[in-house]
Amino acid sequence: MIKYKDTRWMWLVLPFNASTGSLSTLITLQILTLGGNALDVSFALSLSNAVLIPSSLFWGFMADRMDRKKQILISMGGTSASLLLMPLANSIPLLAINYSLITFMSTASTTPFNLLVMESAEKKHWGQLFSRFSFLSSMGMLTSLILSTILVVFLKIYEIEEILGIIALATLIAGIKLIPRPILTFERVAILHHKESFLTRMRHLPMMFLHIPNPHSFKIFSWRRIKTKPTNYIPLLYLGIVTFYISSGIFNTVYPAGLYVKGLDKSGVLTVITVGMVFQIIGFKVSGLLLEKAEEKKIAYLSLLLRGLSYSVLGVFAQVFFGLPIFISGLIFYPLAAGIAYSLFYSSSTTLVFKIVGERSQGKGLGVYSTVVGVSLFLGSLLSGYFTHYIGYGVDFMIAGSLLVIDAILFKYLEEG
Structure with missing residues (x-):
């Protein structure tokens, strides 16, 4: 007991x-x-x-x-x-x-x-x-x-x-x-x-942060390091995660606002976000089982494709429709993106990072990772406002989706490296 x-x-x-x-x-x-x-x-x-x-x-x-x-x-x-x-x-x-x-x-x-x-x-x-x-x-x-x-x-x-x-x-x-x-x-x-x-x-x-990283720590992102196998594994992994967080910031920052502007009332907006959270909880339960049966990089690749395509579909709906179609598409594709795909990518990518910081210089590796993630979150959320203000919610969502599809290709390359 x-x-x-x-x-x-x-x-x-x-x-x-x-x-x-x-x-x-x-x-x-x-x-x-x-x-x-x-x-x-x-x-x-x-x-x-x-x-x-x-x-x-x-x-x-x-x-x-x-x-x-x-x-x-x-x-x-x-x-x-x-x-x-x-x-x-x-x-x-x-x-x-x-x-x-x-x-x-x-x-x-x-x-x-x-x-x-x-x-x-x-x-x-x-x-x-x-x-x-x-x-x-x-x-x-x-x-x-x-x-x-x-x-x-x-x-x-x-x-x-x-x-x-x-x-x-x-x-x-x-x-x-x-x-x-x-x-x-x-x-x-x-x-x-x-x-x-x-x-x-x-x-x-x-x-x-175990300590504040210094400029020398970021030399892993040098072009010479990125283009050379197998030393490009860590910088490409970090760049893939950076792209994920930038895309997430571009989409998530203004998605609730997009729902509201496109005809949903406040309760409708919160309903869509709530359903996404339900599927995220389910996704985290499932991700542990999947990681025992499949490679982390393959799960990350597939989850990025699912999230990217879901973002893009939501972008098309936001560009073309108003009201009820926005609500229905949100109930279908937002849970796929923010629930299932997010939980799978988070679990797989964080496991890959855990293997890196557990085997190498922990303070430096984790400091670099944390810095680039923080900057990515800020940059993505900042870009979202300008994209939406000048070219619309639908295009903003499609940009976020396109970035994730490109990111999936990067993880596919990482898998082959």
């Missing part, structure tokens, strides 16, 4: 994720309600993505120095306070700033939560515990989306954000009692030595 230490604290992950899981979609709808456009949405979400690098640096270093419980409680308290202040953000710039503050505060709990999982059981039980942790996290995000989908019919968006703030505050109060102070303390580097811990950590925040 497996005997864990007290792991009741893990249930806190569900309501805490419920307080933030639907926020990016709510912020998008709130900006449009205030009279904003795709550029305004892009700037707000780009600012949030820009905050991810310094926040992952700062809170990562703090995780090696600060008491786990204290850092998680600071994260919950800061997130709750920012959400409760949302009614005061009555302009788009204030809304963007407050959303970035929520991003900064919510990321503080990412690493200490993962380390607490490792400190709550013997190593042989980590896989089972991380599986439960990931499931509760996903269910929290799904709960947030379902709750927002229902409440948006009756309440204003800032009132929903107030409710989410109260949920975060209640989680903070419960956390004071439930979150333990571990007797043994792991350093962050321990996360890199266990596959489940690494995949879970990077799923919540795809950036982790």
Whole structure:
């Protein structure tokens, strides 16, 4: 019989994720309600993505120095306070700033939560515990989306954000009692030595710095290195992941806005995003089984094709149709892209990265990876606003899809290298 230490604290992950899981979609709808456009949405979400690098640096270093419980409680308290202040953000710039503050505060709990999982059981039980942790996290995000989908019919968006703030505050109060102070303390580097811990950590925040990379670290992207086999494996893998995150930023940043502009009401927009989350949860359950039977690079290649083609189809519908066809196509192709394809690509590509950082210079390899991912997220979200504003939502989605098809070809080449 497996005997864990007290792991009741893990249930806190569900309501805490419920307080933030639907926020990016709510912020998008709130900006449009205030009279904003795709550029305004892009700037707000780009600012949030820009905050991810310094926040992952700062809170990562703090995780090696600060008491786990204290850092998680600071994260919950800061997130709750920012959400409760949302009614005061009555302009788009204030809304963007407050959303970035929520991003900064919510990321503080990412690493200490993962380390607490490792400190709550013997190593042989980590896989089972991380599986439960990931499931509760996903269910929290799904709960947030379902709750927002229902409440948006009756309440204003800032009132929903107030409710989410109260949920975060209640989680903070419960956390004071439930979150333990571990007797043994792991350093962050321990996360890199266990596959489940690494995949879970990077799923919540795809950036982790053991130290700040220097310019010399990026020489792996030199043309001489890229064109030469087999030394081009790592830079091509990283470039493939960069292309994925740029494409995702181009599409995901403005997709909810595109649904709204193309005739869906707020509840309809949230319904499409919620169904996507349901399929993402299913996809992560399936991906583990597939990775046991097939090569990671093959799964990444096929998932990129599926995601790219789904984006392109959604782009065609957005270019041609309005109203009900947008809703139906969203219910079919968005879950394929954001649910199944995303979970498969994430699981396969992160496994490939885990093999690299586990075998080579961990600090340098992970620092380069985290930097290029952070820059890609920012660049993709920024480009999305300009593409949409000047050439339309449909073309923006098709550009994102085309990038992924090209990316799939890159992974096919990587497979042959």
